[in-house]
Amino acid sequence: MKLEQIETPAALIDVARMQKNIARMQAHMNTLGVAFRPHVKTTKCIDVVRAQLAAGARGITVSTLKEAEAFFAAGIGDILYAVSMVPSKLPRALALRRQGCDLKLVVDNPNAAAAIAAFGDQHGETFEVWIEVDTDGHRSGIQPEQDTLLEVGRILHENGVKVGGVMTHAGSSYELNTAEALAALAEQERAGCVRAAQRLREAGIACPVVSVGSTPTALAAQQLEGVTEVRAGVYVLFDLVMHNVGVCTLDDIALSVLATVIGHQEDKGWAILDAGWMALSRDRGTSRQSHDFGYGQPCLLNGTLLADYVVSGANQEHGILSAAQANVKANTTAGTSADDITQRFPIGMKLRILPNHACATGAQFPEYHAVAPDGSSAEWKRFYGW
C-alpha cells in the first residue's frame, strides 16, 4: 500500500530510519564490548524486534508478562521481565518457564524474594532472579551500599533461587540535555551497578550479569568496565523527548502519526486534524523540556519538517495545528493569516506528526505501517494489555 492510501490516523515507521537507529546502537555496544538486550516495551511488535535481534541483540527485556508470553510464542526464549515480581504473578512466570522460556525475574525487596523462593520450592522450579539496583533515585531498586542488597541476595541464594545478576535503569537521564551530564550519569549508572555486583560476589553470591541502561545513558556511555549487557528501548524509533535530551536529531525519529486535515478555524489560524490525543497519546513529555513541541511536530508526507507549525492542542479525535510561535500550553494562537492556513493546509491534506514519546504514541495503535524508502508500506501488528 502507498502512503497516500493509508487511512488516518495511522502510526508509520520509517524503516530506513529504524534500521539506522538499530545499527547505531548495536555498533556502539559492540565498540564498548557488551551485549545488548533491547527493551521491547517501546514497540511490542515482533517485526521490529526481529530486526533488533538480526542486528546482534541478545535476548529481550519486557515490561509485562503479556510481552513475555507473546515474544516467547514468537520464538524468543531469552527474556528479562524488568518489573519487580509479586507473588500473584508467579503462576504465569512458572508457566512460561515450564514451556522452556528462559525467563528472568527482578526483585528489589526481601518479601518478594522470599515469596519467589517459597513458590519455587513448592513447585520444584529453580527461578532465575536479577536484583534491581537503584543508581539514580528515580524509581525502584536497592542502593548499592544498602544492607538490603545482601539480605535479598542471601534470601534468594540460600533458598534455591539462582541470582543471575544485577540490573539498573537510570531513568532520570530523560531529564538531562547535555552530553557531559549524560556521560556522567552513564558512569554513575555503571559504577553503581558494578559495585552492587561486587558486594554480592564478596558475600559469596555468584552474580554473572551486570545489566544497565536507558537510551540516553546507553548512547552516552564512554566505557562500561564490569558491565556485561546494556538495555534500551526507545532508541529504535526515537521521539521529540529524546531529541530534546540530545541523543537524536529530528531526522532520526522513525515514528510518525499520519493525519488528515479535516477543518479550519480561519480567524484563529487553526487547521483541525483527525489525529487527537487518542492517536498522538496524552504524553506531553516535551512540556518540561527546552523545546515544547505541544502534541507533536508536523511534517509533510515526504518527511519535510514544518518547523513553523505545531500541534498545539488535542481533543480525543481532533488535533489543532497552528503557528509554532504561539503559546502551545494556553492553546491560543495568532500570527498566521487565514489565507495561509486554509491554503497551506487544505481539507484532505495528509501530514506526518512526530510524537513526543514513541512508547506512548505507538501504544494507541493496533498496528504500525512500516514504510519503505520507495513509499510502499507493510502492516506490522503490535499488541497491548497485560
Next chain:
Amino acid sequence: MKLEQIETPAALIDVARMQKNIARMQAHMNTLGVAFRPHVKTTKCIDVVRAQLAAGARGITVSTLKEAEAFFAAGIGDILYAVSMVPSKLPRALALRRQGCDLKLVVDNPNAAAAIAAFGDQHGETFEVWIEVDTDGHRSGIQPEQDTLLEVGRILHENGVKVGGVMTHAGSSYELNTAEALAALAEQERAGCVRAAQRLREAGIACPVVSVGSTPTALAAQQLEGVTEVRAGVYVLFDLVMHNVGVCTLDDIALSVLATVIGHQEDKGWAILDAGWMALSRDRGTSRQSHDFGYGQPCLLNGTLLADYVVSGANQEHGILSAAQANVKANTTAGTSADDITQRFPIGMKLRILPNHACATGAQFPEYHAVAPDGSSAEWKRFYGW
C-alpha cells in the same frame, strides 16, 4: 471472578455506580424533554452501551468509523459520526449505509460538503449530514451567524444531501468549575445551536435535529427549548476531572485501575505500584484544575478513599504512590514515615486508583472487569484503533 483474583493492572467498572450515572443523566434528559444520544467513545464497549440504551438512550454518537462499524455489527443502527468528514473516509461511510446503517455524517466547511455531495451523486447514495456549529470557540464548527453556515447548508441541500440537523459540543465546559458558569455555558450552547437551526430553516433548509452537549453542560442545562437531543460521553463512568468540574462526587466515579504494590522506597515515603502511565494513561487533566490528583486517587479494594495519598508519578509500568501533601508535579515527597508506607501498603497489597480521565484510561485496556455489588466480576470487552 472475585476482585482479589483479577490480575493487575486491570480496569474495573463499578456496575452499581455506572447504572446510577446512567439513570441520573437519562432522568435529567427526560425532565428536559429531549432525546439522549450517548457518546460511546468513552467506553467502546457494547455491554456499557446496551445499558445506556436500555435506560432510554436513542441512538449513539461515535468518534471513529471503527466504532460505527463495531456498534452497527452489534445491532445498533442509529449512529452519528461526530467528527468532520473528509473525502478519503467516504467509502467506509458508504459501505455502512449500504448495509443498512442509519449513519449520519458531520461537516463544518464547504469543501467537505461539496465532496460528500459529489460522492453521493456518483454512488447514488443520499447521505444525511449534520452541520457542526461552534458555540464556544474551543475546536471545530461554524459560528451561528457566519455566512459559511448557509453556504454549507445550500451546498448540501441543493446537491442531493439530506441536512438532518445541526450539532454542537461546548467542550470548554471542562475548564469551568461552578454551577453558575456551567449553566451559563449550557444556555450559550443551546442558544447558539438553536439559532443556527433557525437560520437554516429561514433559508428553506429543513433542519429537524438540534443536537447539543458535553457531560458538564448536559447535567447543568436548566431548559433546552428548541433542542431535540443531547449528547454526552464521560458521564457514564465519570472521573477526577469531572469531579473538579463539579458534576460528580468521588463516590460517583465508576472506573478504577486495580493495582498491586510491588515495592517501596522507604526513605522517600514511596510505595511502587504495577500501574504506571500505560495503565493510568498519560492524561494529567487535573493538573490545570483546582485539585491536582497527580496520576490518580488511590482507594482500598472496597472503595474507601485514601485521601492522604496520591499517585504522584508514573513510568510506563511503575506508579509512585506517596503522601498527598507532596508536590505531585515535582514528584518529590516527604512527610510519610518509612514504617507507615511499608506497613500501610505491604508488597502484594491491591489498591484501586480513580483516574483523571475515564476516556483516556479505559483506552489503555482490552477489557473492563465489571464488578457487581457482591464483588464478583465479568469481563466486558472493549476495542481500540480506527
